Amino acid sequence: MKVIAVNGSHNPDGNTYHALKVMCEELNAQGIETEILQIGMDAVQGCIGCCHCRNEVSGLCVFDDIVNEHAEKIKAADGVIFGAPVHYAGVSGDMKSYMDRLFYSASKQFARKVTAGVVAVRRSGGVASFDQLNRYFSIAGMIVAPSCYWNVIHGDAKGEVLQDLEGVDTLKTVAANMGWLIRVLAETKVELPKVPARRKTNFIR
DSSP states (O other), rough: OOEEEEESSTTSHHHHHHHHHHHHHHHHTOOEEEEEEEEEESSSOOOOOOOHHHTTTOOOOOOOOOOHHHHHHHHSEEEEEEEEEEETTTOOOHHHHHHHHHHHHHGTTTTTTTEEHHHHHHHOOHHHHHHHHHHHHHHTOEEOOOOSSSEEOOOOSTTTTGGHHHHHHHHHHHHHHHHHHHHHHHHHOOOOOOOOOOOOOSSOO
C-alpha cells in the first residue's frame, strides 16, 4: 500500500514539506509506504480548456510536465495528500494551476482513493485554503479522511510548524485515519455502489 504526498510549495524543505513529513511518518508507522513529490521551482502552466486530455486515449494533459508525471504515480497509489502553502488566503498560483490540470485530466481515476489536504500558513487564510483543496476531492468522488480539527498548521521560519503542537496532532490524526481507511478498503468485500451516469444540465435555455 502506498500514499503519494504532493508538496505544492516551491520550497522543497519549508513548512509544507514538514507538515507532509509528519503525516508520512504516521502512515509509515502503519506499514504504508509514502513518497513526497515536489511541484518544483518551474512555473506550472494553467489549464487552457483545450480538452486534449478528454479527447486523447492517453488521457494526459497537452502540456507534458510534472502534472502528467505525478498523475501516473497518483493513479497507481492507494491514497494521496495534497499540501499547499497559503498565498493571500488561498493556495499558491502554481498549486492552483497544478490542481486544475491534474483533476481535469485524471480525476476519473481518483474516485474512491483516500485523500486529505493540508495547508501551512504563517497566520491567517488557512481554513479558506483548506476548503479550496477539498472542493477538488468531492467532485472527483474521493474519500476524504477525517481529523479532529481543520488540517491547518502554523509557522513562519522553516520547520517552525513543528512547534504548533495542536497542528501536529491534527495532522497525525488525519494520517492515522487515512491509513486505517486504506487498510479497511483493501480488506472489504463489499461491492462498489452503482451510481447514475452524470447528466450535465446547463441553465441557459
